[in-house]
Amino acid sequence: MKEISLIIGETASLPKEITEKFGMVFIPYIIEWKDGETLSGENIFQKMREAEKKGIKTFPKTSQPSPWIFKRFFDEGLKRSETVLCITLSSKLSGGFNSALQAREMLDKKEKERIFIIDSLNVTVGEGLVDLRVAELIQEGKKIDEVLEELKKIIDKAHLFGMLGDPKWTEAGGRLSHSLAVLLKQMQKIGMRPLIGLKEGELKPVALKMQAKDVPTALFKELEKETERLRRDGKKIRVAIGHADNQKEAEKLRELIERNLKRIEIAFLNLIDPVIGIHTGPDTLVCTWFEF
Secondary structure: OEEEEEEEEHHHOOOHHHHHHOOOEEEOOEEEOHHHHHOOOOOHHHHHHHHHHHOOOOOOEEEOOOHHHHHHHHHHHHHHEEEEEEEEOOOOOOOHHHHHHHHHHOOOHHHHOOEEEEEOOOOHHHHHHHHHHHHHHHHOOOOHHHHHHHHHHHHHHOEEEEEOOOOHHHHHOOOOOHHHHHHHHHHHHOOOEEEEEEEOOEEEEEEEEOOOOOHHHHHHHHHHHHHHHHHHOOOOEEEEEEEOOOHHHHHHHHHHHHHHOOOEEEEEEEEOOHHHHHHHOOOOEEEEEEEO
16 A cells, blocks of 8 residues: 555646656646637647637636535545645635545545645745746655655745736736736736736735746746745756646747756646636746745
């Protein structure tokens, strides 16, 4: 029997090859959009663009898995492992963490003691970067207490920032106020690069780049600034990049990092998962990092 089973959310935006390599189990979230079923496109972002072209006014909606779904995954995890570690996206952005807690309460006392539920206070590739490091610790043979102790440090050190393609999608999903969405859009129109990010698990403005010719350059400059001291001190940084069907810009960001910043390892570059992507909208670009 395995020591630890790692259960993560679909919201972690991890590449399939990574989840398969480490045997991660991910819980699917719920997406509802009837109009989307009739639209062409290889991913949710292409469908959203198509909906906009056709004047379709409905927006996709998401919801967290029910406690019963989490319980089913916990039951399965307990059969194959001594303990189950479940890491969710930020509880400030979704009810997934609370659903997981409710699911644990459905178990008997001995089973509850084998279930550990952690709020990543992060989302998309930021959540994925946290999950990846935990999976590596488990593969290294760390015990659950050691993993949990290290996990707290990772969560505290994880940074995520990015730029929305069009703030209206995030506003429609209720993750951004109307006034802030209007302000961000006005800034973008005049060439300013307002970056948003997570602070204690909540979505907030984090920086404004005035002399960046494009979005990848703005994100690169922010990463360069945030990691300057650590790189100067010889620390190693791990980075992940997420994009909303704008692969070209994501690749440009990766090239800028690899060419100009030493001691930075890019763990993965991947499409933002559809659950989170519905709220960020097409053309969003995000970057996450932590001291490794």
